Amino acid sequence: MPELPEVETIARGLAKRITGDVIESVWLGSKPEPLKSPAAQIEAALQSKKISGVRRSGKHIVFDLQAPGTKGSAAQWIVHLGMTGRLLVCSPDQETEKHTHAVLRLESGREVRFVDPRRFGRLAVVENFTPPGAEPLNTSAEQFATLFRGRKTPIKSALLNQKLLSGVGNIYADEALFRAGVRPRRRAASLNREEFARLHKGLQQVLKEAIRLGGSSISDYVDSNGEEGFFQLKHRVYGREGLPCRRCKTPIKRVVIAGRSSHYCPKCQK
């Protein structure tokens, strides 16, 4: 499941490999298209544009485009990977996988392919992308605590709310709460200053460490090279129901909050 660290890894890989390349042709696939912009608009915006950069914003991958021979930004191609989306850079000879929904042919002779079996991913073209919420890694402890002021919803749900924080998903929300020693069901507004400080620090630490290890490969996540990440080996609670807590050996619990499984240590988290 691509969350901030996985999306960051993919965006960095893409930036390294295709920055400066030019989109020669665009193919958009099939029936119920996972598009947020009309297909014709996406095709027109991408056709013959130079990719001046690729970066992450929240869980979105932003491709900055330029009209050939100009300096200013033309538009941005926005890709959200959903649950199972992948962006791959490959040779045209490579067999096209099932569930390939978009292919960009580049002047260098390579292709960028968007593959997404579960179709939760989204493609769009915009002028000036702004994420709906704050970037977790660029948010001060004070700003962070302010986001949750007066919220009655469980802290786990608040962390997943992209309008508050952009980029945190189920894995890193659980991991950050473990590091902070806070149970996922706690009402957001009930956390005290120290708990917010620990959560802010824990979240930034876990995101940074996960980026360092290339993200978590749980189901089918791979980066733009097809490489898996390694952070899943470091998970302290996510996916560890019934297994001993790495800190105190108490079995990890799993509960469902707002329809999402949430993992925590009943002894280490209050």
Added chain:
DNA sequence: ACTATTTCCTGGATGC
């Protein structure tokens, strides 16, 4: 203005 719930979608795991 919030919050909670449902829906979308497919492949893999599980159960009988």
Added chain:
DNA sequence: TGCATCCAGGAAATAG
């Protein structure tokens, strides 16, 4: 072995 059912979850839509 085969078929049905369940489950994973990001975010938009819907309901309260």
